[in-house]
Amino acid sequence: MPEPTVVALGSVDPALVQGPLRGQAAFVAHPGPDDLAAAVGAIVRADAVVDRDALDRMPHCRVLARTGVGVDLVDVAEATARGIAVVITPDSGSQAVAEGVLGMALHLVKRFGPLNRLVREGQWARRAEIPVGDLCGATIGIIGFGRIGRRVGALAEAFGMRVLAHDPFAAPPDAVNCPGLSELAAHSDVITLHVPLSDATRHLVDRRFLTAVTPGAVLVNCGRGGLVDLDAVRDALVAGRLSGVGLDVYDPEPPAHHPLFDHPDVLLTPHLMGMSIRAEAATYADAARGVADVLAGRRPAALANPEWMPTGRSEERSR
16 A cells, blocks of 8 residues: 655645655655645644645645744634644744844844955954944843744843843743833834734734834834834834844745835844754654654644544543
8 A cells, every 4th residue: 555645835845854754754845736645744834835725735634833933924713624734843943043033133233244245345444333333231132032043041031131021922930021012112122023913913024013112222123024114114124212123034025125125224044043054954844743643643832723633532621
């Protein structure tokens, strides 16, 4: 009997998933209609849309494994209604994203971009015109204090930063908790975003939020592109309310060109901060293990639909 088929939805390197799937399923990196029709599972990249139509093309699907944690492009409710497990991989990329946040903050606070241009363009004498800041002694405001937010906080503390945290879903520890979003904005030199994208958080960083920001603050978004209003951010940057902006995420992706992107104090990366070499390997391996767990009748380590239960099993919902 042939092995069950697991397909890629988006670009997936077979070498990163075949190990955990060995003996459980055959992996198809470039599926055609027949492969999708036969698939019992899928490894889902961040940019892959898995809606009702996509699920209709995979009538035998039992598991979707997202390489990351964001499922805004996956119809989780519809998948759940069809008995499909939606696996996420929350731990594998947390360190990489947190390092990306601190890397962007360092780049913007230390003014690496304009200083680099001075040397390249032979303008050494102008170096005193560019003020260089410090992370040590500065305050970082972390909006969303889940796995990544907590890791950002730990790294920031190692730099000597004061940590403030706001989370609309679960209160951070008292030592860092800042219940008011405007209060966090007013006291933070660096602001970083790590909340899920929802109707409640879309354009969380808007004109009203930015009026409360400490003049000269740095904004970093390695969360979801829809969390920020780019027009409002550009206006704040031009007005000096912000001194630098780092973006790894956009809405949509890839993004249409925006005037903000042309500003010299904006740092742009193509949604890769969570996909360092080590994190990428771990993310795909975790996704493939989640698929293998479901196919073997086990409950995966992390689910976007925790109400899902293995077929015919009645164990508790947590491992």
